[in-house]
Amino acid sequence: MKFAIIQFPGSNCDQDCYHALANVFGQPTHYVWHKETSLGDVDCVVVPGGFSYGDYLRTGAIARFSPAMKAVADHAKAGGLVIGICNGFQILCEAHLLPGALIRNRSLKFICEHVELRVETTDSPFTNACKKGQVLRIPIAHGEGCYFAEPEVIEQLKREDRVLVRYVNNPNGSVDNIAGICNEGRNVFGMMPHPERASEKILGSEDGKCIFKSILRSAVTV
């Protein structure tokens, strides 16, 4: 399965995603510089974590205007897989590929620690290798990770089973403990926690692997 990782000025988890995909999972992976207009031959696009444009104005506010993001939107519209991690999730929301927004943590402080997530549904290309209700120990590292959306949007997400993962203990004030959601087409997924930081025993947890395994498994069925 071919992966493309978008690089914005200020992204810093692009290397980690490359390591997880290329070294740990041995998948063909290439970078796409934010100024490029084509993603090349790709099945799944990764919009990585980091501080695109230094998080100035709003996290992800400026990155969404990069030429590469236009190509990501087209890829998504054509049914291709897109996963946004942390800053990537914020960029997908700013680009309206996902509903809602990520605002400042309730504690007003940056939080970096392992947290427990519960898989709410396995009906998605990003969680089909997990078990429903399975608890994953995956690290978060963000200052603006509190998910917000208007009540009717939250209802819609629940009704359409589009909340893929929730926090067991809410670290940042996210509405309805939401940690990750997908779009209507279920091919675009955004999550605040970092699965690429939990794909090797040496880093303290391997639970992040089941997200990547799900993506690989979805390639077989699609």
Added chain:
Amino acid sequence: MNITPEVIAKHGITPDEYERIKQILGREPNITELGIFSVMWSEHCSYKNSKPELKKFPREADFILVKAGEENAGIVDVGDGWAIAFKIESHNHPSAVEPFQGAATGMGGIIRDIFTMGSRPLMGFDSLRFGPIEGDSAQAATNRRLFAGVVAGIAHYGNCIGIPTVGGEVYFDESYNGNPLVNALCLGIIRHDQIKRGCAKGVGNPVIYVGSATGKDGLAGAAFASRELTEESHEDRPAVQVGDPFMEKLLLEACLEVMRKNGLVVGIQDMGAAGLTCSTCETASRGGSGNEIDLNLVPKRETGMTPYEIMLSESQERMLLIANKGREKEVEEIFRKWDLHGVTIGKVTNDGMMRIKVGKEIAAEIPAAKLADDAPVYHRSVEQPEWEIRNSKFETRSVREPRNCQTILPKLLASPTIASKNWVYRQYDHMVQDGTAVVPGSDAAVIRINLKRPDFGYTPKKGEPTEKYIAFTTDCNGAYCYLDPYEGGKTAVAEAARNLVCSGARPLAVTDCLNFGNPMDPHIFWQFRRCVDGLSEGCRAFGTPVTGGNVSFYNESPVAAIDPTPTVGMLGLIDDPKHITTQWFKESGHVILLLGDIGDELGGSEYLKRIHGLKTGKPPRMDLAVAKRTHDFVLEIIKKRWVASAHDCSEGGLAVALAESCVSNGDCMVGARVN
């Protein structure tokens, strides 16, 4: 502006130093030249008061590739063609004035010192000291504001640029009221053949200015750092620099990309304290050549800046790069990709002069070597302070032993110096770059370096290792150094070595940040000399040479000097990931061993201070030979896989060490029964 004795004094230049300047120039200096001499000959840049003492440090070893004092950071070989660059530096005075930006720019400056050598930064560390933060006095409230601001500043800079801050230490003591210590460290990896030096060579080669435009930030920040922080220093406030970690991330990536293309870059130096002055002069003196730059070509953020202001500005995120003639276009192309502009502002000459022009007119012309290397050197007088003699006579046995120890341990564990620092490192992204094998909270941080990373600019060949493991720690007990600088110096090195060994690493090399009061005071210089003696002996005993670091004098609050605080940062190597050991007990039923005996050594202890309000007595004697044997023994039994956890006794002694071993990992809390 004519140069009057008051103007000279205000620049911190003594009358005989002024005579020396006139001798070097063969004439009176103009105001720009005086400003240049004042920053280059400040303690911060020239080490004029500390140089004679620093010579005592062991600095030689076959695995040292770049020695202390040669370049921006020291570099040590770690095998298979790989090397580690690391250094610690202080940003104390700017942090006292504006904690957030002071700490943030401290982080930014030390990161530049690493990637200017061509090294890819892997991790950061912070060693902090504040006044007490408990209670509702005005001073406690100020200390809390400084503490919160400094931590937030380090988090902001490190998190944004994507360099994990994986460890450090925080102490609280009255002596740091009004003068917090912010020592920031950065460590990076590099191939032997990627090492770049800050030198200007090749007549006619273009001198290129890269990064942020120049503004009036931190004017004469360097000289400012060498003057005591007294009441009237508040009107220096506009001297604070503001950092832009996003710009530095672009600068980091662009500079590494330019340096990795062979034939493009001859030399490169970051613009740290004294900005354009230091970089222009030091690259010329190291290259045995001259530099000529035109200030009209320097990108400026404000109009109407005088040559004096441009040469002394401390605007952040700027580099000076010397490229090969004819290759400027390629250099500028790479910088444009990263939305930066590389502007040629001058060229290398062979007349040994640092010539600063404004269009046709010469604003300053100084022999570079003399400016960089011939700063005056002073041999300050020393006198043992009476408080050391008085305190050493104190009999700790005279202190009434508490009837019920049950209440003592919780009080010690609640002391901010001992208590968990989770509140601090939780704000740092300490996991980015997928390398943190042991997260903050144990004796030392352990980093797994994945050598296959494309951004290292080298692909390991068949049979070459694809991973390396390093450990790092920073340590210093200021109270010990206050009571007995010599023992305190030895202990700082021993404790760092101990922390590494407890993590399964063999100590390799040291960088140090020497925070002291006013060197003109013989009591303070006695403390400095004795601490350096102790540090040198410790480094010799553990075979860990000093590869570089920083001296910060004039750390004094309006009341008194700070406790002498020679912070030691020590690098260790772990030969096999199976040797990685953490400090918390793993399972019930394990046997607890205590290595080393317990002497009557309550002097300077956290117990005496916290429970009895006494900072006195003789601190523990450090027998370096016994310590070395103990460390070797611990490493050996770790290698035999007999050890489940290892922890050192430091502040709070055995009781606190046992408690920490039981509870410092939230996921595996156990108890312990000790006879």
Added chain:
Amino acid sequence: MKAKIIVMPKKTVLDPQGKTVKHALESIHFKGIKDVRIGKFLEIELEGGNKAALQKQIDEACHKLLSNPVIEDYTFEIQ
């Protein structure tokens, strides 16, 4: 010509920063505070040109980039 833009969080969106500042003000003996809300203030210096065109341009900038309609409202004036 100068555009002054105010971007505030929507009423429905939680403003932890505003709440924290309210408590901080009360802790320094500042009485009679009913509510505190914190947003962004942007000042854009423009080359000049006819006001109506600038009005439209700034409005589009606010909508597209300077504010996030999901969580923020904006107002601006051009002098």
Added chain:
Amino acid sequence: MKAKIIVMPKKTVLDPQGKTVKHALESIHFKGIKDVRIGKFLEIELEGGNKAALQKQIDEACHKLLSNPVIEDYTFEIQ
């Protein structure tokens, strides 16, 4: 009564956020921008009382808490 407070970075202090947003506006085809500066806008709802007393109180709050005099300037009005 409502206090409207504007806290801006000092002219001489680098405003990295303003610089980046200016660059972003230009990249989405906004012409004629000479400078962008970004600061905080605070709205404090007050119980009321005589304006002069409130004026003094708000000024003190701005100096002590709401702005960092080292790198920021503030202006306010009470309506």
